[in-house]
Each structure stands twice: as C-alpha cells, then as structure tokens.
Amino acid sequence: MLQLKTAGYQALDQLRSRGEFPPEWTTIDELEGVTDRFMERFRRERFEVSKELGPGYLIPELIEQALRTGESEHMDDDSADGRERLEAVRALDRMNRMTLAYEHQCDLLMPVIEELGRSGKPVAILELAAGSGGLGFALAERAQKTGIEVSVTASDIVPEMVSEGNRLAGERKLPVSFRRLNAFDFDGLEPGALDLVIISQSLHHFTPGQLALMIAQAERHGASAFVGLDGYRSLLLTGGVPLVASLQGIASFTQDGLISARKFFSEIELDIIAAIATGRQEHRVTCSWPMTLLHARLKPLAGHDW
Known part of the structure; x- marks a missing residue:
C-alpha cells in the first residue's frame, strides 16, 4: 500500500512533461539541496494526483503521510554515548543473524561482485554506515568460499564502531578493515581505489x-x-x-525499529534519487522481500564540477 506506484508514476510523468524532472545540478554542493527540494515537490504532486484519482488512492496517500516521520533513531543521536550506540548496532547484528538477513543480503550482492571479479583483480568494496561490520564479514566469507578475491573497507562515522570492527577483524582473519569516514565526501579515499560502494539497512x-x-x-x-x-x-x-526488534529486549531498539520502518523509502523515491545523482536511468530498483535493492551502474560524470 505504501509504495503508491500508480499515483507516484503519474506524478513523476507530469513533472517530467513540465521539464521539472530530472532537476539540473552542476556542483556537488548543489546536489543535496536540489534532491531534497525535488523530493518535496514530488510528494506534493503525488498528493494532488491521488486526490484526482479518487478515494482508493487518496486514502493510502493519507496513511502514508500519517506514517512517514523525520524523527531520528536513538542510534543516530550524536549526544548519546558511543558505547550505547555500539550496543544498538550489536543488537541489530544479532537480529540479522537470527533472521538470516546477512545471507539474504549476500545473495543479492554476490552477482554484482562476481561480475566485477571477472576482471581478474581483487574487487575493492567500500561499505558505508557499516556499524560493526556484520555484512562486510559475511561478504568476505562468501567471496572466499566462491573463490573471488575481495578487499572490504567497512566505514562508519562513530569511532566506537570502527574500533569494535577492527577488533573483530583481527580475530576473524578476513580481508576486512575498518576506517572512520564521512559518507558524504569520501575524504581521504583515492579516486580509482573503489570498485563497488554498498550501504545496507541504513538508507x-x-x-x-x-x-x-x-x-x-x-x-x-x-x-x-x-x-x-x-x-x-x-x-x-x-x-x-x-x-522482531522487540525480541532483543531493548526498549530503545524496539522504538528505533518502528521509527526506521516509518522512514523506509519507496521504490519510486529511490529511483528518483539515483536519477538525479547520476543524471541517467542506468539503475534499477527491485524488491527482494523484505528488502528493496537499488543498483546503479556508474561512470564518470560529464558536465559537473567537483
């Protein structure tokens, strides 16, 4: 119900016909604001389309508006102690193992890694917002079993996450390293050093x-x-x-689960974001229940100043 595909694609087609989509940007400093403003514009247009389509479309739109929230999760609270945030990430890691989520995510990511691995060189993977690196370790293990050489750099902005990840990496002896990184500027990373950038359960x-x-x-x-x-x-x-989060027995983690589910992006919203960021339609957004996957093929951008 919350995907709102009919009203959403009609709204997007109308914005495209008026020349509003995709919005133009030239410098990286413009991109964030341009994208946020267009998403607000799109959601307003979708609301108008839903009203025109009738109650069967307007009611889901109103439910969507009531559920969507801009509230931040406890684990994103910069004022919280880093150890508390680490405990929340550990709870997420336990939940992922209990639900076999890492196996599912590896199933979705390995075809991309296998394709990149055909070059014969190790596949350099950067994971953003990696927490303590549960997915990075799972990917490294899966690649090792399939004979694909990879190097995984798991990154996070919280120092405690990076320290915990490096401790675990030392124990597991896998090609995974951790570093502190701002996901918005990749400061300190050399151009050409990456083959694949991933982010999971954090969009x-x-x-x-x-x-x-x-x-x-x-x-x-x-x-x-x-x-x-x-x-x-x-x-x-x-x-x-x-x-499912409540099974960890942590009230704040359960509340984070509710907040997160209310903030998930729809398929069309991720489609819009990728189209604006790349200026092309060389991406796909699909559902592999209970997850949405965005896969964007990248190449150097022309006409943009960095």
Missing part, C-alpha cells in the same frame, strides 16, 4: 539529498557500481520490524 537514516551525495561521490571516486539495500516500505514491515 532510511539519511535524507534523499544525502543519499544522492553518496551515489555521486561513489561515481566521482571511480566505482563501477553503487548498491543500496533497505527494508521494503509497507504496512506489514511497519509492524513487523519493531516486533
């Missing part, structure tokens, strides 16, 4: 403009692909995510 922690920055920075730094994974926006997961 909803960022604004549309911030996600567009990540995609553009991945392209700027020479990556061949950007893959984002997150929960599928739906009423079922709005109830299901906090229910």
Whole structure:
C-alpha cells in the first residue's frame, strides 16, 4: 500500500512533461539541496494526483503521510554515548543473524561482485554506515568460499564502531578493515581505489539529498557500481520490524525499529534519487522481500564540477 506506484508514476510523468524532472545540478554542493527540494515537490504532486484519482488512492496517500516521520533513531543521536550506540548496532547484528538477513543480503550482492571479479583483480568494496561490520564479514566469507578475491573497507562515522570492527577483524582473519569516514565526501579515499560502494539497512537514516551525495561521490571516486539495500516500505514491515526488534529486549531498539520502518523509502523515491545523482536511468530498483535493492551502474560524470 505504501509504495503508491500508480499515483507516484503519474506524478513523476507530469513533472517530467513540465521539464521539472530530472532537476539540473552542476556542483556537488548543489546536489543535496536540489534532491531534497525535488523530493518535496514530488510528494506534493503525488498528493494532488491521488486526490484526482479518487478515494482508493487518496486514502493510502493519507496513511502514508500519517506514517512517514523525520524523527531520528536513538542510534543516530550524536549526544548519546558511543558505547550505547555500539550496543544498538550489536543488537541489530544479532537480529540479522537470527533472521538470516546477512545471507539474504549476500545473495543479492554476490552477482554484482562476481561480475566485477571477472576482471581478474581483487574487487575493492567500500561499505558505508557499516556499524560493526556484520555484512562486510559475511561478504568476505562468501567471496572466499566462491573463490573471488575481495578487499572490504567497512566505514562508519562513530569511532566506537570502527574500533569494535577492527577488533573483530583481527580475530576473524578476513580481508576486512575498518576506517572512520564521512559518507558524504569520501575524504581521504583515492579516486580509482573503489570498485563497488554498498550501504545496507541504513538508507532510511539519511535524507534523499544525502543519499544522492553518496551515489555521486561513489561515481566521482571511480566505482563501477553503487548498491543500496533497505527494508521494503509497507504496512506489514511497519509492524513487523519493531516486533522482531522487540525480541532483543531493548526498549530503545524496539522504538528505533518502528521509527526506521516509518522512514523506509519507496521504490519510486529511490529511483528518483539515483536519477538525479547520476543524471541517467542506468539503475534499477527491485524488491527482494523484505528488502528493496537499488543498483546503479556508474561512470564518470560529464558536465559537473567537483
């Protein structure tokens, strides 16, 4: 229900016919604001289209508006102690292992890694907002089993996450390293050092403009692909995510589950973000329940100043 595809694509077609989509940007400093403003414009247009289509479309639109929130999760609270945020990430890691989420995510990512691995060189993977690196370790293990050489750099902005990740990497002896990194500027990374940039279960922690920055920075730094994974926006997961999170027995983590599910992006919203960031339609957005996958093929951007 919360995907609102009929009204959404009609709204986008109308904006495209008026020359409003895709919005133009020239410098990286413009991209975030341009993307955020267009997403607001798109949602207003979708509301108007829903009214024209009638109650069967307007009611889901009103439910969508009531559920969507800009509230931040506890684990994103910069004023919180880093150890508390680390405990929340550990709870997420336990939940992912319990639900076999890492296996599912590896299934979705390995075809991209296998394609990149055909060059015969190690595949350099950068994971953004990696937390303590559960997915990075799972990917390294899966690649090792399939005979593909990879190097995984798991990054996060929280120092405690990076320290915990490097401790675990030392124990597991896998080609995974951790570093502190601002996901919006990739400061300190050399252009051409990346093949694949991934972000999983964290898209909803960022604004549309911030996600567009990540995609553009991945392209700027020479990556061949950007893959984002997150929960599928739906009423079922709005109830299901906090229910599963509650099994960890941490009240704040359960509340974070509800907030997160209310913030998941729809397929068309991720489609819009990728189109603005790359200036092309060389991406796909698909559902592999209970996740949405955004896969953007990248190449150097022409006509943009960095």
